[in-house]
Amino acid sequence: MTTSFVKIKNAAKSFGNLQVLKDINLTVDRGQIVAIIGPSGSGKSTLLRAINELDPLTSGEVWLEGVQINRHLPPRQYEAHVNQVRQDIGMVFQHFNLFPHLTVRGNITLAPRMLKGLTEAQANALVEEQLTKVGLLEKIDEYPSRLSGGQKQRVAIARALAMKPKVMLFDEATSALDPELVEEVNMVMKQLADEHMTMIIVTHEMDFAASVCDRVLFMDQGVVVEEGPPSVIFQNPVEERTRNFLRKHLARNGG
Amino acid sequence: MGLDFSVVPSYFGVLLQGMGLTIAITICAGILSFFGGIVFAVAALYAPMIIRLPMRAFAFLFMGTPLLLQLFLIYFGLIQVGIDLPAFVAGVIGLGLHFAVYNSELIQASILAVDKGQYEGARTLGLSRGQTVRRIIIPQAVRAVIPPMGNNMIALLKDSALVSVIGVMELTLAAQQAISRTYRPFEFYLAVAFCYYFINLALEAGLRHVERRIAASR
Ligand SMILES: Nc1ncnc2c1ncn2[C@@H]1O[C@H](COP(=O)(O)OP(=O)(O)OP(=O)(O)O)[C@@H](O)[C@H]1O
Ligand SMILES: [Mg+2]
Numbered sequence: 001m002t003t004s005f006v007k008i009k010n011a012a013k014s015f016g017n018l019q020v021l022k023d024i025n026l027t028v029d030r031g032q033i034v035a036i037i038g039p040s041g042s043g044k045s046t047l048l049r050a051i052n053e054l055d056p057l058t059s060g061e062v063w064l065e066g067v068q069i070n071r072h073l074p075p076r077q078y079e080a081h082v083n084q085v086r087q088d089i090g091m092v093f094q095h096f097n098l099f100p101h102l103t104v105r106g107n108i109t110l111a112p113r114m115l116k117g118l119t120e121a122q123a124n125a126l127v128e129e130q131l132t133k134v135g136l137l138e139k140i141d142e143y144p145s146r147l148s149g150g151q152k153q154r155v156a157i158a159r160a161l162a163m164k165p166k167v168m169l170f171d172e173a174t175s176a177l178d179p180e181l182v183e184e185v186n187m188v189m190k191q192l193a194d195e196h197m198t199m200i201i202v203t204h205e206m207d208f209a210a211s212v213c214d215r216v217l218f219m220d221q222g223v224v225v226e227e228g229p230p231s232v233i234f235q236n237p238v239e240e241r242t243r244n245f246l247r248k249h250l251a252r253n254g255g
Numbered sequence: 256m257g258l259d260f261s262v263v264p265s266y267f268g269v270l271l272q273g274m275g276l277t278i279a280i281t282i283c284a285g286i287l288s289f290f291g292g293i294v295f296a297v298a299a300l301y302a303p304m305i306i307r308l309p310m311r312a313f314a315f316l317f318m319g320t321p322l323l324l325q326l327f328l329i330y331f332g333l334i335q336v337g338i339d340l341p342a343f344v345a346g347v348i349g350l351g352l353h354f355a356v357y358n359s360e361l362i363q364a365s366i367l368a369v370d371k372g373q374y375e376g377a378r379t380l381g382l383s384r385g386q387t388v389r390r391i392i393i394p395q396a397v398r399a400v401i402p403p404m405g406n407n408m409i410a411l412l413k414d415s416a417l418v419s420v421i422g423v424m425e426l427t428l429a430a431q432q433a434i435s436r437t438y439r440p441f442e443f444y445l446a447v448a449f450c451y452y453f454i455n456l457a458l459e460a461g462l463r464h465v466e467r468r469i470a471a472s473r
Contacts, residue, residue, distance in 0.1 A: 079383060087381035097376030101394045101472045110390065111380035127459055143471040156376075163380060 004063075005030040005198055006051065006167055010061035013046055013222075021044045021057070022222040028167070031196035035209035035230070038219035039245055044202040047219070048169050051200070052089040053082050064088060065166060087115060090160030090168040094175050096152040098144040098159070104131070105140050108159045115163075130158035134188050149180030154188055167198040175204060206249065210234050218242045259439065263446050265434040270443075273429025274450050280346055280425060281412045281454070287351025288411060289404070292358025293393060299363055301388065317356040322417055325349050330421040333379040346418030354411045361403050398469050405462040412454060426450055 004027035013021035020043045020108075028034050036044045044161040047054040051062055053070060062069040066068055067192055069085050069113050071078070108130055118126065131137040134154035153173055160168060170189065174182040186208050192199065193212045203209050209230060216233040218226045225238040237243050263270075317325065340348070344465050377387040397404075419428035421433050429444040430447040434440045 031364070054379065083381050083383050086379055091379040093372060095372055095378065097370075097372040099376070099391055099395075100374065101398060101469075103472075111377075112380060114386060114390070115381050145471055145473065151405055158381070 003104055004028070005032070005062040005065055006200070007050070007061075008047075009061040009063070009147045010160050011047065011050060011057050011062070013043070013055065015049060020222050021050070024060070024222075026217065026224070028198060028200060030198055032199075032215065033193050033201065034198065035216045036202045036219060037204070037206065037209060037211040037216060037233075037245075037252075038225075039174075042219045044219055044221045045171050046092075048171050048200060048202055050140045051167075051169060052086050058249055081248050085122075086165050087111075088166045090163060090165035092153070092160055092168065092170045092173045094172040096156045096176075098148075098152055098156055099212075100144050103143055104136070104147075104155050105107050107144070107155060108162045111159075112162050119229075127158075128163055130162050133161070133191070134158045135184075148181060149177045150184045153177065153185045157185075157188055161192075167200065168192065168202040170199065170203070172202055172204065174208075189217075204249070206234060206246070218245065220245070258442060260442050260446075262437045262439050263442055266429075266437075268445070269429050270426070270446065273424060273426040273447075274454070276343075276424055276429075277415055277426040277429055277450075278410070278454060280343070280350065280415045280418060280423065281408075281458075283347045284350035284354065284415070285408050285411055287347060287357050288354035288407070291351060291355030292362050292404075294398075295355055295359035295395065296362035296366060297388065299359060300366060314356045314359065315345070317353050322349065322353050323420060324415055325353060326417060326421055340374065342418070342423045344422045345421055346423045348413075350415060353414075354407050357407050358400075358404055361400045361407070365400040366392055368399065369395050390437065394444060395473075398473050401462070401466055401469065405459075405466075408462070409455060409458060410445055410456060414419070 008024060008026040011021050011024040012019070012025075016064065024047060026034070026047075036170055038044055044053050050057045051069065056072055060070075062222070064085065065086060070120075071081060074082055087198070090140075099110070102110060105127050108116070108127045112118045112126055113123050119219060124147040127140065131140055135158055136151060136154055136158070139147060139151060139155070144155070147155065172183050173189070177185065186205075189199070189201070189208075190212055201209065201213065215227060216230050217224050218233060218237070218239070221240050226233065226237060226242045232247065233242065237246065267465070269374060295314070298306055317389065326349040329349045330333065330340065330342060333340060333345075373391055373395065374387055378384070378393045382390070416427040419425055419431070422428070424432075424446055430443045434443050436456075437443070
């Protein structure tokens with residue numbers, strides 16, 4: 001039995017008069033890795049941010065493991081509900097969003113300690129486990145300002161993982177990095193893929209998407225134009241728009 | 256009549272006591288203005304209208320009227336409604352609230368300048384709005400505003416001389432007392448100026464120390 005783990009139904013989103021998402025449907029199974037590609041402004045980030053209610057949908061539904069994320073509730077209950085479900089959804093941002101006033105340890109343990117009531121010993125074990133995973137144990141007591149971009153992003157991933165999320169969302173996790181730092185972050189994401197973490201990855205890196213993802217969605221102007229396995233989307237796309245996008249992308253990035 | 260500093264040492268104890276009081280008032284009012292500034296800033300930005308409006312009136316009162324008047328109001332005025340504060344306490348409250356309002360303006364601007372990504376990063380982990388403001392936004396906003404807030408602290412030190420008008424025996428009033436006995440104003444005011452300068456140096460050194468300490472965490 002395949003259970004759809006993340007399910008987005010008839011998602012629509014407008015910012016004022018601008019309709020950014022138009023009737024999007026997406027299901028992701030447990031352990032599946034889905035890449036979302038598409039031109040700038042096509043609504044990739046908005047879709048990702050709708051999943052954890054950072055940009056709530058105008059209409060449609062978002063479900064995670066049988067729980068509806070975007071429930072319509074009175075304000076107080078909605079707050080509590082959202083704070084609860086977000087604990088299960090890890091998110092990694094283009095610009096890391098590490099907390100500069102906290103050390104690496106503080107960044108990673110803050111939420112687990114506050115929200116899950118971990119003791120100091122448990123928190124220390126947790127932070128060591130997560131930092132070992134991303135290969136940065138020696139940076140445990142550094143402030144983010146002392147880290148390279150790649151290191152920052154690995155810490156951001158460790159911070160998200162420390163909440164033991166059910167699904168991880170990546171919004172162009174390597175776009176802000178110098179080229180030579182991209183690989184170390186990709187390695188960490190590959191490793192998560194090997195551990196069967198459910199992931200939704202917005203990316204401009206087609207090679208990376210092709211190598212780790214089970215499925216690729218091509219979005220344009222707020223709709224999913226085409227979706228399928230990477231072999232089809234990257235080598236034999238059906239839609240003209242997909243082909244155009246990939247051709248332009250290839251020309252710009254030289255392969 | 257030429258200058259004669261030889262009278263100063265005999266009032267050394269009085270001046271020292273005055274200096275002690277000035278330092279105590281500055282520290283107490285400084286702490287009040289720091290935390291008060293944070294509370295006012297948070298209330299001004301996040302509290303419901305019903306709290307925000309009286310707060311604005313309060314801020315206007317403290318920014319738009321002389322500190323001297325505020326001290327009179329707190330010390331002499333409140334007695335009429337049955338609140339009889341010791342002069343020291345009244346002085347600390349007056350100075351503290353006055354500068355809390357100024358600090359609040361700084362902190363408000365600084366809160367609004369914290370990157371939106373910080374808020375999103377915290378909320379994404381599951382932190383509530385209040386937890387995010389408390390643990391993520393405020394600490395960063397306060398760090399960013401330490402240098403200008405330091406200037407307010409130095410202004411507070413200088414304005415602490417005003418509490419002499421409600422009878423707190425701080426440095427300036429201590430000097431006046433010595434002068435009334437010796438008729439040597441120039442010598443004592445100069446000595447007192449030196450004392451303020453000395454406290455100022457210590458305050459600035461403290462500020463630089465704090466700035467260095469938080470440099471990495473910004
Ligand atoms: N908060 C907002 N208010 C108004 N418009 C917004 C907001 N967020 C996004 N938009 C608009 O929605 C559209 C989709 O934006 P989105 O960020 O989802 O695109 P994207 O596919 O992630 O693009 P990119 O590849 O550049 O990151 C854009 O036209 C953008 O200007
Ligand atoms: Mg985007």
